[in-house]
Amino acid sequence: MYTPEMLRLIEVVEQTREKRLQETFPRLTAEEKTNLLRSYHPDYMEGAMRPLKIGPNAGEKLPHAYVDLFESRSMIDADGLSLDDIAYDVDVLVIGGGGAGTAAALLAAEEGADVLLVTKLRHGDANTMMAEGGIQAADKENDSPALHYLDAMGGGGFYNIPELVRALVNDAPLCIQWLESLGCMFSKYPDGTMNTIHGGGTSRKRMHFAHDYTGAEIMRTLRDEARNRGIKVVEFSPAVELIKDERGQCAGAVLYNLETEQFLVARAKTVIIATGGSGRLHINDSPTTNHYGATADGLVIAYRAGAKLIYLDATQFHPTGVAFPEQIVGQLVTEKVRGLGAQLVNIDGEQFIYPLETRDAVSSAIIRECRERQKGIPVPSGYGVWLDSPMIEIIHGKGTIEKELPAMFRQYIRFGINMAEQPILVYPTLHYQNGGILINEFAETQVPNLYVAGEASGGVHGRNRLMGNSLLDIIVFGRRAGKNAAQKAKTVQLGKLTLEHVRRYNEELAKQGLGQRVAPILLPDYRGKISG
Amino acid sequence: MTAEKKTVSIYVMGKQSEVPYGVTIMKAMEYAGYRFIRGCGCRGGFCGACGTVYRKPGNFRLKVGLACATMVEDGMHLTQIPFYPANKAVYNLEALEPTLGTLLKYYPEITRCLGCNQCTRICPQELPVMNYIATAQRGDIEATAHQSFDCIMCGLCASRCPAEIVQYNVGILARRLYGRHIAPRAKHLAERVDEIRAGKFDAELDRLMQMSKEELQKLYNARDIEQ
Amino acid sequence: MSIPYFPGCTLHVKAKDLDDSTRAALAALGLELTELPEWTCCGAVFPLAQDNYMGMVAAARILANAAKLGDGRLVTVCSFCYHVLKRVNFAFRNRTEARNKLNEYLEEHYNGEVTLLHPLELIRDDVGFDVLQDRVYRRLKGLKVACYYGCTLSRPAEEMGFGEPENPTIMEELVAALGAEPVGFSWKTKCCGSYQVLNNAALAADRAQAVLEAASRQGAHVIITSCPLCRYNLERLPVGAAGKGESEARLPVLYFTQLLGIALQLPATTLGLDSHYLDALKEARA
Numbered sequence A: 001m002y003t004p005e006m007l008r009l010i011e012v013v014e015q016t017r018e019k020r021l022q023e024t025f026p027r028l029t030a031e032e033k034t035n036l037l038r039s040y041h042p043d044y045m046e047g048a049m050r051p052l053k054i055g056p057n058a059g060e061k062l063p064h065a066y067v068d069l070f071e072s073r074s075m076i077d078a079d080g081l082s083l084d085d086i087a088y089d090v091d092v093l094v095i096g097g098g099g100a101g102t103a104a105a106l107l108a109a110e111e112g113a114d115v116l117l118v119t120k121l122r123h124g125d126a127n128t129m130m131a132e133g134g135i136q137a138a139d140k141e142n143d144s145p146a147l148h149y150l151d152a153m154g155g156g157g158f159y160n161i162p163e164l165v166r167a168l169v170n171d172a173p174l175c176i177q178w179l180e181s182l183g184c185m186f187s188k189y190p191d192g193t194m195n196t197i198h199g200g201g202t203s204r205k206r207m208h209f210a211h212d213y214t215g216a217e218i219m220r221t222l223r224d225e226a227r228n229r230g231i232k233v234v235e236f237s238p239a240v241e242l243i244k245d246e247r248g249q250c251a252g253a254v255l256y257n258l259e260t261e262q263f264l265v266a267r268a269k270t271v272i273i274a275t276g277g278s279g280r281l282h283i284n285d286s287p288t289t290n291h292y293g294a295t296a297d298g299l300v301i302a303y304r305a306g307a308k309l310i311y312l313d314a315t316q317f318h319p320t321g322v323a324f325p326e327q328i329v330g331q332l333v334t335e336k337v338r339g340l341g342a343q344l345v346n347i348d349g350e351q352f353i354y355p356l357e358t359r360d361a362v363s364s365a366i367i368r369e370c371r372e373r374q375k376g377i378p379v380p381s382g383y384g385v386w387l388d389s390p391m392i393e394i395i396h397g398k399g400t401i402e403k404e405l406p407a408m409f410r411q412y413i414r415f416g417i418n419m420a421e422q423p424i425l426v427y428p429t430l431h432y433q434n435g436g437i438l439i440n441e442f443a444e445t446q447v448p449n450l451y452v453a454g455e456a457s458g459g460v461h462g463r464n465r466l467m468g469n470s471l472l473d474i475i476v477f478g479r480r481a482g483k484n485a486a487q488k489a490k491t492v493q494l495g496k497l498t499l500e501h502v503r504r505y506n507e508e509l510a511k512q513g514l515g516q517r518v519a520p521i522l523l524p525d526y527r528g529k530i531s532g
Numbered sequence B: 001m002t003a004e005k006k007t008v009s010i011y012v013m014g015k016q017s018e019v020p021y022g023v024t025i026m027k028a029m030e031y032a033g034y035r036f037i038r039g040c041g042c043r044g045g046f047c048g049a050c051g052t053v054y055r056k057p058g059n060f061r062l063k064v065g066l067a068c069a070t071m072v073e074d075g076m077h078l079t080q081i082p083f084y085p086a087n088k089a090v091y092n093l094e095a096l097e098p099t100l101g102t103l104l105k106y107y108p109e110i111t112r113c114l115g116c117n118q119c120t121r122i123c124p125q126e127l128p129v130m131n132y133i134a135t136a137q138r139g140d141i142e143a144t145a146h147q148s149f150d151c152i153m154c155g156l157c158a159s160r161c162p163a164e165i166v167q168y169n170v171g172i173l174a175r176r177l178y179g180r181h182i183a184p185r186a187k188h189l190a191e192r193v194d195e196i197r198a199g200k201f202d203a204e205l206d207r208l209m210q211m212s213k214e215e216l217q218k219l220y221n222a223r224d225i226e227q
Numbered sequence C: 001m002s003i004p005y006f007p008g009c010t011l012h013v014k015a016k017d018l019d020d021s022t023r024a025a026l027a028a029l030g031l032e033l034t035e036l037p038e039w040t041c042c043g044a045v046f047p048l049a050q051d052n053y054m055g056m057v058a059a060a061r062i063l064a065n066a067a068k069l070g071d072g073r074l075v076t077v078c079s080f081c082y083h084v085l086k087r088v089n090f091a092f093r094n095r096t097e098a099r100n101k102l103n104e105y106l107e108e109h110y111n112g113e114v115t116l117l118h119p120l121e122l123i124r125d126d127v128g129f130d131v132l133q134d135r136v137y138r139r140l141k142g143l144k145v146a147c148y149y150g151c152t153l154s155r156p157a158e159e160m161g162f163g164e165p166e167n168p169t170i171m172e173e174l175v176a177a178l179g180a181e182p183v184g185f186s187w188k189t190k191c192c193g194s195y196q197v198l199n200n201a202a203l204a205a206d207r208a209q210a211v212l213e214a215a216s217r218q219g220a221h222v223i224i225t226s227c228p229l230c231r232y233n234l235e236r237l238p239v240g241a242a243g244k245g246e247s248e249a250r251l252p253v254l255y256f257t258q259l260l261g262i263a264l265q266l267p268a269t270t271l272g273l274d275s276h277y278l279d280a281l282k283e284a285r286a
Ligand SMILES: Cc1cc2nc3c(=O)[nH]c(=O)nc-3n(C[C@H](O)[C@H](O)[C@H](O)COP(=O)(O)OP(=O)(O)OC[C@H]3O[C@@H](n4cnc5c(N)ncnc54)[C@H](O)[C@@H]3O)c2cc1C
Pocket: A095, A096, A097, A098, A099, A100, A101, A118, A119, A120, A121, A122, A123, A124, A125, A126, A127, A128, A129, A130, A131, A132, A133, A134, A135, A136, A214, A215, A237, A238, A239, A240, A274, A275, A276, A277, A289, A290, A291, A293, A294, A295, A297, A298, A332, A431, A432, A453, A454, A455, A456, A466, A467, A468, A469, A470, A471, A472, A474, A520
């Protein structure tokens, strides 16, 4: 429920609404955008990063939270743990039960592989489940994979790896069709035409959605299908280290049963990491939209095994995280709210940025509005700006919010705010890991037989991902990883298992006086605090 | 929501803790020293991991909520139900027909619904659960699909059902039947897939891939944007 | 005017024709039915034990939901639904303990305010059979009709209030208004075999056979009913499950609403009628 002071400020927003309905805020020029990012984007904050001292990316500057992780020692005693006692022996081991992992498992099984999917929480407790807004694919007549390519490249600052973007845009319609055939209930017109809208940085309306439960709909459908296909799933058993064989091929993982606190060895001919993102590291002490298990475990274990990272210094802040009420600070207000016409407005009821600029730009503009121009609205955790949600009802008709954004509506109404009638308060929140483990278009890493798909991977989105390209990414590369890993597994001969790479990494840490902490951290620790 | 008291007393599985006023059950439990393994997933009302049952003093009603979306109240006695056993039918979606017969084949127990409405009362998403089982019972798959769409599969309804129905699994079967067999297919999508398979866009993509950053940037800045 | 209507599960699936013909025939008489916005199965059987409240709660909620609509009435046509709803409503009106207990489980308080109506009652009270007589376009002269009530519509008499328990006449009054001739028929309130068809098909077949023969003996051309299960048993069983082959006593079985629709000259498709029925009827009268 809003405070009386906030209610008074809402009147200001209401007063300018009619005028704003007529006005389109000018888009940023390329130069303005660069300057805005340089001055206000958290990635450019002084003191937020330090050079990494160890591993394939040694010397690169990364946010402290990542460096802390990579400079931590292993959970396991590489000499003490017996690798002879094999609990699971499979063709393909998939690590991570989100969208990317499940798509990979399905495709690997389709190729005839014996698949094991291990995951840290329950199958489906993942960022995928939380995605509200949508999934991109150029499948309308006025659109093409080439336009999609251009949008993704521009959004990523042209840092994206071309082969990966090509795979992304080329497979996009194929993936949507796959999901459709699995029974995903995309929002459609009565004749079957997909209902698609804009997302930040898109030149065509190519955002497909399922109300605002798009990720949930995809996740639960894939999970149901995995269960129908009888794919083996082990929950609450995160991978805490990769296992290699004496020839340097990736050959499985050490799992940690969170409930019995036992280590278990899973041997596999090929391994797919699909452990998702890292919001729960709270880079810059920022709140996050991410699920409880987003702690970059996959990055840590792959890095120790010799995989290279890319663009991990580029963190995506979602411009519209909840700034009020306090109970849900940091949670996502989907971009679809802006897609449907809601504007960002300061304390004086004025627009200050075109609402559908790329996320990095909108985030920076909000930070500028609050920090420099002092036109933010004070909230207990700092400040926020208005997102004028009632405009949606004016533009698209009464009841649109409850119909199109039921999850959002529910989230607010639980705390006494009716977003169909009152604007909501937002501020940037830590949202997405733009970079990750470097892969090629076959989802391969530089470590033999190690594949990565989804948010854990890097290169697809350059330095800034567009909304709707991540859900797409997990399906495109999840499928590619699953298929390729299964085919590869048919020819793999495994040698003797070893954790030599872990031992060496620990030694190197010790030499440099590092390794006081332990990683992966698996779960954040909020005991005794009010956080997350 | 004016806070007279700065803290409230809650009882987690009987054990008392003083926690700040106005926070969610999830954050309060963490504040009280718990570190979740089960019972916590998305932290935002999407995954259904954090189903919690509670009672308030002086009220016989058993209440439920998502720990991540329900505020603590003074004197609340609570426990989480992070897991509830459920039978899930295994099927080959493609081969199924979207009929009442299919629903009854996999979940014959839906005809046992007594209409007690406990499921609707308990659903943290406030879905018309009894009603979507009723529509399933009469083979209205489309209605079941739409009415159950916002289900987060938390399992609370099944935990209370005297007819031992697993409502959310009936829901997902109906949704998948609807999405696969009833909703009309997107024609433009099928056409685009054919075009891609035929290599229609390959040359253009090849060309874009060869371009320098500057060339791409020029194209990007000049692209027209659909209104 | 629009009256709250509870179709029931069977009408939604197997007996679509009963649903269609009911809505169409009543609409033709100016009685618009509006389906309850939300409804569940009524339970289908009234519990044998007086204190089995769980078995009544679904029906109770249907009535309570209907009460919210403010019309004060609820129409249902399937004999089973009518039976269950009527008896639960009776319990609400006449048994304090049942009323209190059931209200513990309902979201909204309900006291039996709703009047449950069978379409036959609705037509009698709101249109009047005498008026109906004048509204009939195609008088069914010469058609001999056996009115089959089965066991659920009129018993127990005190609770159902559907006329003389062993000899209700409301359906005959309708038939007469349509210009047809109702035949006297001793088996009209006897059981058709009902759910026994699931357990003991032969027994059910015998019962159905007896009903058909009784009607046939009176020279009936057609049997009418308001019950999907009766119709199923009467129509299919004598040929199939009993194994006696095509019975001589085989008669077309229609819903009374279909016969009404024919008399009102509604198109066969809106009544869910196959053309062979119409032919059979024509032949019968010829
Ligand atoms: C709130 C929110 C909204 C979003 N909205 C959109 C949107 O509208 N459109 C869009 O395209 N993208 C969106 N995204 C981004 C997108 O949802 C994610 O990037 C994507 O789903 C990631 O999928 P994934 O499979 O790679 O990872 P996840 O779905 O996060 O799955 C990772 C899985 O790995 C498990 N795991 C982690 N560590 C380990 C370990 N050590 N061992 C075993 N398992 C492990 C996790 O528990 C989890 O199950 C959104 C993200 C969030 C958080």
